[in-house]
Amino acid sequence: MFAYKPKPQPEHKPKHIPKPLLCLPQHLSSLDQIKQTHARIIVLGLTRHGKLLAHLLASLALSHSPPPLPYSLAVFRSFDFPSVFATNNLIRCFTRSDSPRQSLALYSSLLLRKFAAKPNNHTFTFVLQACAKALAGSEGAQVHAHVVKLGFGGDVFIRNALISFYYGCFGLECSRRVFDEYVRVRDLVTWNTMLACFVRDGQIGAAEKMFDEMPERDVVSWSTMLTGYVQNGCLEEALECFWGVRETGLRPNEAILVSVLSASAQLGLLEHGKLVHSLVDSMNFPITASLGTSLIDMYAKCGCIEQSKLLFDNMPRKDIWAWNVMISGLAMHGLAKEALKLFEKFIDKGFSPANVTFVGVLNACSRAGLVREGRHYFKLMTENYGIQAEMEHYGCMVDLLSRAGFVDEAVELIENMKISPDPVLWATLLGACKIHGHIELGEKIGNKLIQLDPNHGGHYVQLSSVYAKARKWEEVIRVRRLMSERNTNKAIGWSLIEAQGKVHKFVAGDKDHERVTEIYKMLELIGTLVAKTGYSPNISSVLHDIGEEEKETMIREHSERLAIAFGLLVTGVGDCIRVVKNLRVCVDCHEVTKIISKVFEREIIVRDGSRFHHFKEGKCSCRDFW
Structure with a gap:
């Protein structure tokens, strides 16, 4: 508990204070600078100047990193009679510390x-x-009562602090009541604070309404709105918001740049991400650890892993998150050996891995089928680093073991988990049952998943695919009928391709594109050229009991085929074609894309719901393991 007992001191005449010492908060930012200045104050015999020491405390309160409390207290206790300015700055030091009470x-x-x-x-x-x-x-409610009692109820700065306090401690409704209480006592910070409350609460619609009502907006307003879009998965709206910032002429802050790079990364929009990168360069924006990591992540998720590696290697200072993103990026691209090598380098540098670090490492093992290495790192994580395995770690291990054929070991791992297994784990195992022909186990898991989450359409589809592979069409019809009765629909697959300054989205059998005729003519050309290589359609992914020809037509019009066909039309000869797909690519489309890359002499990069596929010269980076 804080205690302060001032001791009476004899009167003294203050010495002259050198001018450079009168503006401490403006000139000092690091603790070392503050301590050096404090030492100078002591040498000059100015330790009795309350105003000077108060400014020293203000420097501590405004320093880049929270100051050590014993030091702040020592400075404060050197006062004869601390002023409210000094006391306020010690309160700020406490607030920034781990002991805000x-x-x-x-x-x-x-x-x-x-x-x-x-x-x-x-x-x-x-x-x-x-x-x-x-x-x-x-305690905060009592402070609010003091505010009113002492006549500060209409102070705009206090009202702004009250909005944040009530949201953090009591929720959105209370903070909104404070906001509405004094309509005329509002400034830009008031609006921004309330806007941030809506965003943190996930109420994007209400946030949009407030944003439109704001009498003025600054870069913080736009940053709050853009960050809210990204955090709530409204990625296309985030990109539109970014262009709104550009139209206002405001200089983006770091939060805006990081958020828009995140949106570009999640959508796989390389050209948009590169444009943001060029803006960063043109503005001479400092590449902080956060911004640098966002650029690395964007290029990795947009298929340019070499650019990610270049940025990572050139970063002057790398924090743990930069290493984590780079390891995960390499894993995503199937570069497992590089990812594991980077992890070992990370350890050699003296970093301590976090749980997310091992997600990247185990994911690398899973993508490449490195069973022995996966077992080793899972054991290393729990036994050497004392990191409790979480759902994502188990997910990587179940995926690794089951796809590699160790289905029984994967089942045992799930059954011995210290936490309740997520349905995703069982769904992963169900996919492996289809691959390896474990019909009886697949049926058991599929029915279990439907009981756990009867509204998840993917579980019905996976169980249907297990029956379809076993050619049990009556069971396929039964599951499909059950799916229909429960009004559960399969997730619609789509593919995106960025071309000619626009993002083009396709779904299977799409006929809505403005160049639909040319696209389907290109599909015919692809079919003709691919057939000459001896290709035979793999229709196992079609779960309907229909004719062979109808199944082949359905597969030929999958969304990624349409996107690739469009890409061949609009890109230059030899240019790379980049496609982003929300679902895992099917076996037939994977095979056809390999052939297209050879026949048309193109590199095709597809980011599906699982990983990256780099198709070139008739081969894929995943080595047909995905």
Whole structure:
């Protein structure tokens, strides 16, 4: 608990203070600089100047990283009679620390008149921030009562702090009541604070409405809205929001750039991501660890793993997240050996792996079928680093073991988990049952999944595919009928391709594109040239009991085929074609794409729901293991 007992000191005449020491907060940002200045103050015999020491505390409160509390307290205790300015800055130091509740003890001392100073509007702002951070709801409500009692209820800075406090401790409704209470006591920060509350609560529609109602907007307003779109999966809206920022002429901040790069990465829009990168360069924007990591992630998820590696190698300072993103990027592209080598280098550099680090490592093993290595790193994670396996780690191991044929071991792993297995794990195992022909186990797991989540269409489809492979058409019809009765639909597959400054989206059998006639003519040409290589359609992914010719037509019009056909039409000879697909590519499309890459002498990069496939000269980077 904080305690301060001022000791009476004899009167003295203050010495002259050198001008450079009068503006400490503006000039000092690191703890080392502050300590050097403090040492100079001591050498010059200025330790009795309350104003100077108060500015030193302000420097500590505004420093880049939270200052050590013992040091801040030592500075504060050197005061004869601390001013409210000094006290406020110590409150700010407490607020930024891991002990924000100590701010309340110091505030209580002010109320008990242990100091000559009395709280002012800034005091309440900082104390409410501490209450929000400490989730001290009861204490914060009492502080609010003090605010009203002492006549600060209409102070805009305090009201802004109240909005944040009430959202953090009591929820959106309470913060909205504070926002609505004083309609005329609002500034831009008030609107931005309330906007951020809507975004954090996931209420994007309400956030959009408030954004439109704002009397003015700054870069923080746009940043909040764009970040909200990305966090809530509204990726296309995020891109539109970014162009809105550009149209206003505002200089984007780091949060905007990181968010729009994330949206580009998730959508796989390389050209858009490259444009953002060029803007970063043209603005001479500093490549921080966060921005650099976002660029690495964007290029990796857009298929340019070599560019990711180049950026990573040239980063002057790499934090753990940069290493994690690079390891995961290599894994995503099937470069398992490189990913594991990078992980070992990461350890040699003295970094401690986090749970997400091992997700990337185990994912690398899974993508390449490295069973021995996967077992080793899973054991290393739990036994050497004491990291408790989470659902994603189990998911990687179940995928690795089951696809490699160790289905029984995968089942045993799930049954011995320390946490309740996610339906995704059983779904992964069900997919392996189809691959390896474990019909009886697949039937058992499929029915279990349908019981666990009867509204998930994918479970019905997977069970149908197990029956279809066994040519049990009556069972396929039964599962399909059950799916229909429960109004459960299969997730619609789509493929995106970025071309001519636009994003083009295709679904299977799509006839809505403006160049549909040319696309289907190209499909015919592809079919003719591919047939000459001796290709025979693999129609096992078609689960309907229909004729062979109808099945071949359905496969030929899969979304990625349409996207590739369009890509051949609109890109230059020899150019790489990049496609993003939301579902895992089927066996037949995978085989056909390999042939297309050889016949048309094109590199085709497909990011499906599982990984990247680099098709070139009739081969795929996954080596037909996906």
